[in-house]
Amino acid sequence: xxxxxxxxxxxxxxxxxxxxxxxxxxxxxxxxxxxxxxxxxxxxxxxxxxxxxxxxxxxxxxxxxxxxxxxxxxxxxxxxxxxxxxxxxxxxxxxxxxxxxxxxxxxxxxxxxxxxxxxxxxxxxxxxxxxxxxxxxxxxxxxxxxxxxxxxxxxxxxxxxxxxxxxxxxxxxxxxxxxxxxxxxxxxxxxxxxxxxxxxxxxxxxxxxxxxxxxxxxxxxxxxxxxxxxxxxxxxxxxxxxxxxxxxxxxxxxxxxxxxxxxxxxxxxxxxxxxxxxxxxxxxxxxxxxxxxxxxxxxxxxxxxxxxxxxxxxxxxxxxxxxxxxxxxxxxxxxxxxxxxxxxxxxxxxxxxxxxxxxxxxxxxxxxxxxxxxxxxxxxxxxxxxxxxxxxxxxxxxxxxxxxxxxxxxxxxxxxxxxxxxxxxxxxxxxxxxxxxxxxxxxxxxxxxxxxxxxxxxxxxxxxxxxxxxxxxxxxxxxxxxxxxxxxxxxxxxxxxxxxxxxxxxxxxxxxxxxxxxxxxxxxxxxxxxxxxxxxxxxxxxxxxxxxxxxxxxxxxxxxxxxxxxxxxxxxxxxxxxxxxxxxxxxxxxxxxxxxxxxxxxxxxxxxxxxxxxxxxxxxxxxxxxxxxxxxxxxxxxxxxxxxxxxxxxxxxxxxxxxxxxxxxxxxxxxxxxxxxxxxxxxxxxxxxxxxxxxxxxxxxxxxxxxxxxxxxxxxxxxxxxxxxxxxxxxxxxxxxxxxxxxxxxxxxxxx
Amino acid sequence: xxxxxxxxxxxxxxxxxxxxxxxxxxxxxxxxxxxxxxxxxxxxxxxxxxxxxxxxxxxxxxxxxxxxxxxxxxxxxxxxxxxxxxxxxxxxxxxxxxxxxxxxxxxxxxxxxxxxxxxxxxxxxxxxxxxxxxxxxxxxxxxxxxxxxxxxxxxxxxxxxxxx
Numbered sequence: 001x002x003x004x005x006x007x008x009x010x011x012x013x014x015x016x017x018x019x020x021x022x023x024x025x026x027x028x029x030x031x032x033x034x035x036x037x038x039x040x041x042x043x044x045x046x047x048x049x050x051x052x053x054x055x056x057x058x059x060x061x062x063x064x065x066x067x068x069x070x071x072x073x074x075x076x077x078x079x080x081x082x083x084x085x086x087x088x089x090x091x092x093x094x095x096x097x098x099x100x101x102x103x104x105x106x107x108x109x110x111x112x113x114x115x116x117x118x119x120x121x122x123x124x125x126x127x128x129x130x131x132x133x134x135x136x137x138x139x140x141x142x143x144x145x146x147x148x149x150x151x152x153x154x155x156x157x158x159x160x161x162x163x164x165x166x167x168x169x170x171x172x173x174x175x176x177x178x179x180x181x182x183x184x185x186x187x188x189x190x191x192x193x194x195x196x197x198x199x200x201x202x203x204x205x206x207x208x209x210x211x212x213x214x215x216x217x218x219x220x221x222x223x224x225x226x227x228x229x230x231x232x233x234x235x236x237x238x239x240x241x242x243x244x245x246x247x248x249x250x251x252x253x254x255x256x257x258x259x260x261x262x263x264x265x266x267x268x269x270x271x272x273x274x275x276x277x278x279x280x281x282x283x284x285x286x287x288x289x290x291x292x293x294x295x296x297x298x299x300x301x302x303x304x305x306x307x308x309x310x311x312x313x314x315x316x317x318x319x320x321x322x323x324x325x326x327x328x329x330x331x332x333x334x335x336x337x338x339x340x341x342x343x344x345x346x347x348x349x350x351x352x353x354x355x356x357x358x359x360x361x362x363x364x365x366x367x368x369x370x371x372x373x374x375x376x377x378x379x380x381x382x383x384x385x386x387x388x389x390x391x392x393x394x395x396x397x398x399x400x401x402x403x404x405x406x407x408x409x410x411x412x413x414x415x416x417x418x419x420x421x422x423x424x425x426x427x428x429x430x431x432x433x434x435x436x437x438x439x440x441x442x443x444x445x446x447x448x449x450x451x452x453x454x455x456x457x458x459x460x461x462x463x464x465x466x467x468x469x470x471x472x473x474x475x476x477x478x479x480x481x482x483x484x485x486x487x488x489x490x491x492x493x494x495x496x497x498x499x500x501x502x503x504x505x506x507x508x509x510x511x512x513x514x515x516x517x518x519x520x521x522x523x524x525x526x527x528x529x530x531x532x533x534x535x536x537x538x539x540x541x542x543x544x545x546x547x548x549x550x551x552x553x554x555x556x557x558x559x560x561x562x563x564x565x566x567x568x569x570x571x572x573x574x575x576x577x578x579x580x581x582x583x584x585x586x587x588x589x590x591x592x593x594x595x596x597x598x599x600x601x602x603x604x605x606x607x608x609x610x611x612x613x614x615x616x617x618x619x620x621x622x623x624x625x626x627x628x629x630x631x632x633x634x635x636x637x638x639x640x641x642x643x644x645x646x647x648x649x650x651x652x653x654x655x656x657x658x659x660x661x662x663x664x665x666x667x668x669x670x671x672x673x674x675x676x677x678x679x680x681x682x683x684x685x686x687x688x689x690x691x692x693x694x695x696x697x698x699x700x701x702x703x704x705x706x707x708x709x710x711x712x713x714x715x716x717x718x719x720x721x722x723x724x725x726x727x728x729x730x731x732x733x734x735x736x737x738x739x740x741x742x743x744x745x746x747x748x749x750x751x752x
Numbered sequence: 753x754x755x756x757x758x759x760x761x762x763x764x765x766x767x768x769x770x771x772x773x774x775x776x777x778x779x780x781x782x783x784x785x786x787x788x789x790x791x792x793x794x795x796x797x798x799x800x801x802x803x804x805x806x807x808x809x810x811x812x813x814x815x816x817x818x819x820x821x822x823x824x825x826x827x828x829x830x831x832x833x834x835x836x837x838x839x840x841x842x843x844x845x846x847x848x849x850x851x852x853x854x855x856x857x858x859x860x861x862x863x864x865x866x867x868x869x870x871x872x873x874x875x876x877x878x879x880x881x882x883x884x885x886x887x888x889x890x891x892x893x894x895x896x897x898x899x900x901x902x903x904x905x906x907x908x909x910x911x912x913x914x915x916x
Contacts, residue, residue: 024846027854028838030789030829034855037788119779120772206889208793208801209855258791258855259889290794481852481890642849646891650852653892677798677887685893686880 002536005529005603007701014493015705018642021485022503023256032256035212035228036287043214044073044115046276046286047122048269049129050296051104051111054138054362054670055151058102058131061112065128071121074280075129077112078102081275084244089156093331095242097365098271104133105153105330106362107671108295110269115276115284138362138670142327143304145171145361153360157332171360173332178340178413179321179353186319186351190310192391198380200719200737201663202302202327205369206654206682209258210293215273216283222249223274228257230264230478231517236509242271243278250274253508254478261654262368263298265519294675298367299664301326301335305380307343309388317388317403319351320344320412324377328358329365338373341413342716343381345451346400346422346608348409362670368519370651371452371712375658375719379737382448382720387733396724397435400449400610401426421634421698422449422608428694429610434630442616443627444729449610450716454709455520456601459530460513463491463538465593469580471495473534474507475527476515481650481711482643483523489639490528490705494535496562497579513598521709524639526601532704538595546577548589603702604709609633611652611717615725619748622741624660624726630692636700636708648714649691655718657683663738756819762787763831771818778802780818781828789829789858793887800886803859804828810866812885829858832865840903840910841865850899852890859886864900872908876901 026032063075078101085091095101100111112129116122137151144150152169159166161175187193213227223245229235229252236252239245257264273286288297303326310319324339336356343354389399404422411417429435429447439445461475473491477483488502495502516522539559546564547554550571558565563576586592614628631648638644661681665673674680699706719737726744727733732751736743755772762785769784776795781787781804790813793801797812804813805827832839841861844850851857860883867874867882874882879900880893888896 018849020846021849023854024851025838027851027857028829028842028845028861029833030787030858032854033788034791036782036792120774207853207855208799208887208889209791209853210793256855257853258793259853261889287792290796290799482849642895643852646849646852646895649892649894650890654889676796677794678796682887682889683892684884684887685897686877686884688880688893690876690897691892691894 002540003533005702005704007699007706008704012493014489014499015639016641018640019485019489019499021482022488023479023484034209034258035255038214038226038255040214040216040283043283043285044117044280045119045122046113046115046273046284047126048110048272048292049112049126050292051100051107051109052671053104053133053135054107054140055136056104056133057136058100058104058111059134060132062130063112066114066125069121069125069128071117072114072125073117073282074115074276075112076275076279080279081271084242091241094238094267097331098267098269106364108292108364110272110296113272113276115280140361140363140666140670142302142325142359142361145359146325146357153330153362157360172357173360174358176337176340176356177353180410181351183319183321183351183353187310189312189318191313192388193308193310194384194387194391195308196384196387196735198305198383198735200303200376200379202299202363203369203658203662204294204299204680205261205263207259207261207263210288210290211268211297212287213270213273214283214285215270215277217274217278219281221245225250225252225270225274226255227252227270228255228264230257230260230480230519233476233509233514234517235267235270238267239271239274243274251508251510254506257478257480260480261370262372262519265517266298266367268297290677291675294680295672296364299364300369300372301328301366303327303339303376305376307380307384309384311388311392313392315392315394315399315402317347317349320349322354322377322380324354324356325359326356326373327361327363329361329363331365332360333358333366335366335373339377342374342451343377344412346405346449347403348405349412352412354412370654370715374450374452374716375655378448378450378716379719379723383723383735386724397426397430397447417606418701419698420606420608421696424696424698425449425608425610425632425634428632428696429612432612432630434612434628437628439614442619442729443614444725445612445614446721446724446728447610447612448717448720448724449608450713452521452607452713452716454525454604454607455522456526456604457516457520457522458514459526459601460515460598461527461530461534462512463534463595465538465579465583467583469578469583471502473502473504473531474512475504476507476512477523477527478506478518480518480523481647482640483527486524486639486643487527487531490531491535494532495539495579496560521607521711522604525604525703525707525709528639528707529601529703530597530599534595534597537597538593541593541595542579542582545582545586545589545593549577549585550574605636605700605702607634607708607710607713609713609717611721613721613725615722615729617726617729617744619730622744624739624744626656626689626722628689631714632694632696633710633713634696634698634708635710636703637697637706638695639707641695644695644710645693647710648693651712651714652691652718653683653688655715656688656722658738659719659722660738661740758819758822760821760824760826762826763828773819775818776814777816777818777821778813781813787828787830791855791858793855800859800863801856803862803886805862805866810863827862829861832861839865840906844899844903848895848899848902850891850895856886856888860888860896868904868907872904874904
């Protein structure tokens, strides 16, 4: 029982309540400490020199004048970051991305760094570094990079996954394929076949807090790093490997995180801060500017996708294919593979084939962005699904319901589904009053569904009972959306005590065993499951302590609603002992009370959502306003409904921005033209309506409470939901995201 | 770069600092005065995370020089609460889950306070436009707008009670 993670269908006291969040007070008073808010005695300011070229050979770097400037304490180039990667190409690419090694691979690629006594000295010194570049041909478009005559960015990249293995280098680092059945036979049976090509532009996660860290290396080879991150253990491991340190000697403490959405799952400049500190023998604070965040940290892929769907007159899809070409930035990634896996995950298909191509370009290295790669694939699929429904004369919701995956469906990416929520979310769409609301002139409605895997991963946590009977839970997953409070609720539920008696903290890398990052919607799922087991183990210790105090066998002790209870008539003289009673007496009963758990949190339940969107398009300007938006998603079980709604709304807003406005714009010269919030416009408050939410709870059978991850799925449907709405409003199929005013006007003109 | 001695009032207290002439008020507040509740999200006046009041006017402190604060009154998120009593906006941001990561929260609170001082009964649209200079990437603004609406209601009730 203690370690079982099966769904129990229990009644809850704390779970499902809307309690007050634990990090709220610090965040509304300005006390919360983020990446840039830490200070160390004698700290220096670090700055980075970045390439202005999309692709260039670095012939020579002369740092001598910068080094001589008064107040400069360290200047580093790739020479100060020797290769400790031992033939591990992925690690070497990570190092090379942090600092160019002989070649600048994108506009914004770091080439040198400085630590100085203050920011103005550091900036002055930056201008004294002389870099001699030889400009090389570049490519920034995904389709162009796949052409035979494209400049090949890495001579070591061979396409993995094709037979025979290519002998020549290219920009295509991998081909992947998924599916089952016979698509040719399926298409032969189809009454209607729709084939369409789509493009989506590169977007940035757009967290408001730039990357920031405070690094302190000691001459004895130990070090500390305070950093804004989604995964301090991963950062610790990577930084230690890249700098040739013992992992245990580098202590990484995660700051409060000012948004990540996947962009803080990767190191960008933390090894540079550590290397600067090592050279200067002083703590170094390194904070990116917003421009640096855009030019040199984690955007998502731009893509080019073909989708073909065939269906019979009775509304059944008989075959479906997709080819997903994903731009991964300057180093090989694994993004198209996820696009190919998720393309048709919502549907029950007999014949399906999806193919992905990973493409290297002269752009910043792509990082995860909330359900990475799924929104683009979903845009292509869900737009085509609408077209097929239209060609068949069917209602698009009914068409989706008829073809939706269900329990027992073999997913297009391989596994067979357990209980899932796609059907119920679609039925909820059909019933929702939003679908019956009247539309006015120039308005259109669209809907779309989306899928995300969710992830479990390596997790550890510790519960400590304090001497007064209050409880600390230490977890190793960063809190990005309120998980500390949700995890305190879980701990309270298990121990039978009140939420207010539990306080959850994020432990540093020395305090806990390894934890995977907060990604894959795993924070509350995985740490929650870990906490349930740790709490059950804590109860075992509590029962033991009570039994010792009572001098009775532990088998005679039960834990009920926060109290140790002596069972049976023979013990009727023994009053129940509270957590506080037991905690106060541990000196005499066997020692302090704690419970641990270290495990792999298997069984993350897949997640589905369906969104409804109304837009109004101004045909004169092409400007689009979202006037109503509804998110319906299966949460498995909502621990704290406010935070679940918050995830639904936040993901939808990001998807709306992606659908309508946000894009990286590169010039002919390969330079990013809009690296700032003025020209890269994320949705502001006046751009959006209230975002309605409906939480469905279809329990995940592999979690004691039925929890599924909820963080990411909400960004998957919006591109297509908005796209279908805009297409319905203007009467022209939109195939290129973002649907910015110029693209809508161009589409209208082409149709006229 | 030569510097200047700046005498200001911050959250009601007299504060003096010295800073170079080209340093932003944001940097001076964070690095010299220690008010790190004022956040930098962009440094170009586009995100509002560094919002403060300068003689009662809402400004992005990244667009003001430290030396310009001489003789002026500054209000930051750190001055919103009255001792241990939170400002109703702070209460409602917690109650309505109007924050996730919280990095934009100080700016939103300061901007919303200025709005409600000028317009105690704003429409949803007025709230949305008043807060359009503050970026939030986590919430989709839904719960932020609701928290401001709830605060406006609370404050109006309070002032009605007072005037009776």
